[in-house]
Amino acid sequence: MGVRPKVSVIMPVYNVENYLRQCLDSVINQTLRDIEIICIDDQSTDGSLGILKDYAAIDPRIRIITQKNAGAGAARNTGLKVAKGEYLSFLDSDDFFELDMLEKAYHACSTNNLDFVVFRSDKFDNDSKTYIPLYYSIRKDLLPDKKVFNYRDIPKDLFKVFVGWAWDKLYRREFVLENNLYFQEQRTTNDLLFVFSALVKAKKITVLEDVLAHHRISLNSSLSNTREKSWQCFYNALLALRDELQASGIYEEIEQSYINYALHFSLWNLNTLSGSVYQMLYNALRIEYFNELGITKHGADYFWNKGEYEQYLRIMRNEANSSRPRKKIPGLQKISALINSLRNNGLKYTIYKVKHYLAMKYSNKTRKSQEA
Numbered sequence: 001m002g003v004r005p006k007v008s009v010i011m012p013v014y015n016v017e018n019y020l021r022q023c024l025d026s027v028i029n030q031t032l033r034d035i036e037i038i039c040i041d042d043q044s045t046d047g048s049l050g051i052l053k054d055y056a057a058i059d060p061r062i063r064i065i066t067q068k069n070a071g072a073g074a075a076r077n078t079g080l081k082v083a084k085g086e087y088l089s090f091l092d093s094d095d096f097f098e099l100d101m102l103e104k105a106y107h108a109c110s111t112n113n114l115d116f117v118v119f120r121s122d123k124f125d126n127d128s129k130t131y132i133p134l135y136y137s138i139r140k141d142l143l144p145d146k147k148v149f150n151y152r153d154i155p156k157d158l159f160k161v162f163v164g165w166a167w168d169k170l171y172r173r174e175f176v177l178e179n180n181l182y183f184q185e186q187r188t189t190n191d192l193l194f195v196f197s198a199l200v201k202a203k204k205i206t207v208l209e210d211v212l213a214h215h216r217i218s219l220n221s222s223l224s225n226t227r228e229k230s231w232q233c234f235y236n237a238l239l240a241l242r243d244e245l246q247a248s249g250i251y252e253e254i255e256q257s258y259i260n261y262a263l264h265f266s267l268w269n270l271n272t273l274s275g276s277v278y279q280m281l282y283n284a285l286r287i288e289y290f291n292e293l294g295i296t297k298h299g300a301d302y303f304w305n306k307g308e309y310e311q312y313l314r315i316m317r318n319e320a321n322s323s324r325p326r327k328k329i330p331g332l333q334k335i336s337a338l339i340n341s342l343r344n345n346g347l348k349y350t351i352y353k354v355k356h357y358l359a360m361k362y363s364n365k366t367r368k369s370q371e372a
Contacts (some may be wrong), residue, residue: 001198001297003084004032004085004086005035005036005061005085005086005091006032006035006085006086006087006102006106006110007032007034007035007036007085007086007087007088007102007106007170008029008035008036008038008079008083008084008085008088008089009035009036009037009038009088009089009090009091009102009360010038010040010076010080010083010088010089010090010091010253011023011027011037011038011039011078011079011090011091011092011093012040012042012071012072012075012076012079012092012093013039013040013041013042013044013048013049013052013075013093014041014042014043014044014048014069014072014075014093015044015045015046016044016046016048016093016094016182017044017046017047017048017051019093019094019126019216020048020051020052020093020094021051023091023092023093023094023095023096023354024037024051024052024055024062025096026096026097026098026186027056027097028059028062029099029313030097030099030100030101030102030103031099031100031102032100032102032103032106035061035085035102036061036063036083036084036085037062037063038063038065038079038082038083039052039056039062039063039064039065039093039125040065040066040067040075040076040078040107040149041064041065041066041067041073042045042067042069042070042071042072042075043066043067043068043069048093049066050066052064052288057063063082065079065082066076070185071185071186071187071190072092072183072190073183073184073185073186073190073191074183074185076090076166076190076191076194077182077183077185080176080183081181083173085173086106086110086172086173086242087105087109087110087170087171087172088105088108088170088171088172088173088175088176089102089105089167089170089171090166090167090169090191091167091213092167092215094216095124095167095213095214095215095216096124096213096214096216096246097212097213097214098210098211098212098213100212101119101212101213102170103117104119104208104212105117105170105171105208105212108170108206108208109170109172109199112147112148112150112204112206113204114172114202114204114205114206115171115172115175115198115201115202115203115204115205116127116169116170116171116172116175116198116202117169117170117203117205117206117207118138118162118168118205118206118207118208119168119169119170119207119208119210119211119212119213119214120134120135120137120138120168120208120209120211120212120282121134121137121167121211121212121213121214121279122137122163122211122213122214122215123214123215123216123217124214124215124216124217125216125217125218126216126217126218131211131214132217133211136163137162137163137165138207138209139157139160139161139162140159140209142154142157142160142161143207147206148204148205148206149204149205149206150200150202150203150204150205151202151369152253153256155253155254156256156304157258158199158200158254158257158258158261159196159199159257159258159260159261160261162195162199164189164191164192164195164196165177165195166183166191166194166195167213167215168213169195169198171198175198175201175202176198179197179198179201179331181194181198181201182194184236184237184240185284186230186233186236186237187229187230187233188227188230188233188234189200189233189234189236189237190233190237192234192237192238192241192351193237193240193241193244194255196241197241197244197245200245200248200250200254201248210318217342222224227273229276230274230275231269231273231280231281232284234265234266234269235266235284235289235293238265238266238293239292239293241258242293242294243260245258246324255294256302258312259293259294259295259302259303260300260302260303260304260305262293262294263293263303263305263308263309263312264291264305264308266289266290266293266295267284267308267311267312269281270282270285272274276332282315285287285315286315286316286318290312290315290316291302295312296316314361330336330356
């Protein structure tokens with residue numbers, strides 16, 4: 001490997017001993033060989049660090065850094081400080097790449113002198129070992145009719161065309177350093193600032209239609225559990241993004257896109273919570289967040305999604321939910337989850353999920369009956 005590798009792969013690692021080998025195998029076996037692999041162990045308490053050491057002993061491209069537990073955002077920033085590659089790739093240590101991902105992404109970037117490239121990803125269901133398409137990860141219907149583009153080509157759809165994930169993109173390192181891009185050091189939504197700041201500062205972007213990354217999900221784990229402990233993080237990310245846009249002198253140019261996205265993302269966070277945490281966010285949005293984000297300054301004509309605007313009005317009038325704790329209507333949450341699954345994952349996968357849920361429920365009921 002040369003003094004300057006073609007790509008630096010930056011991996012935060014925390015308590016992923018069950019998945020880490022598959023992740024590392026997908027990186028060390030990349031068809032693009034001239035890479036460095038920077039693994040930042042975030043004070044794991046399982047066998048993750050031992051696995052990293054085993055792999056580093058047989059592959060000199062792997063560098064291990066340990067730090068006190070500070071989260072994935074801080075770990076990525078640590079990796080940024082030491083990376084030497086021409087381009088930067090970020091991979092969560094429970095996810096994995098196609099073996100030709102770096103080669104394809106690097107070729108696209110280097111031949112077109114891109115600031116970054118976006119490629120398709122999908123979900124990998126850890127329970128069924130099936131892959132689920134993520135059609136919304138790249139909104140092809142919103143892309144401009146040109147191969148290489150920048151934010152001025154998609155002003156209205158700026159924050160809708162891609163998702164604010166770091167792991168489905170490859171970034172030119174000099175571009176990242178020149179624009180002082182960094183990850184927020186908070187529990188969730190820590191990559192939104194980095195990704196969307198890059199989007200508005202990049203001069204040359206392109207898209208690869210190939211599915212090159214796989215994001216692991218599991219029926220037995222839930223992001224909402226994490227978000228319930230850190231429900232303010234999305235708001236902090238939106239404020240930090242606005243500050244960055246204002247400091248860069250481009251906020252006025254894209255303010256309407258930002259305001260519409262801020263409303264959309266706020267409502268998504270609210271609608272995917274329940275119980276007392278839902279109520280806390282509901283009150284925060286109505287009393288403070290909507291105003292601080294600049295949403296209350298604008299009327300109906302300013303917003304592109306009329307359904308979201310109507311929900312916003314109901315919240316501001318305190319009609320969407322009163323100050324009473326949110327009542328759980330029997331079956332309503334299951335119906336909502338079913339609708340969301342059909343929308344995002346399709347019929348075949350949703351049927352599998354329902355069967356799996358019923359089988360698990362029957363198994364648990366049988367076990368409890370036997371124990372009694």
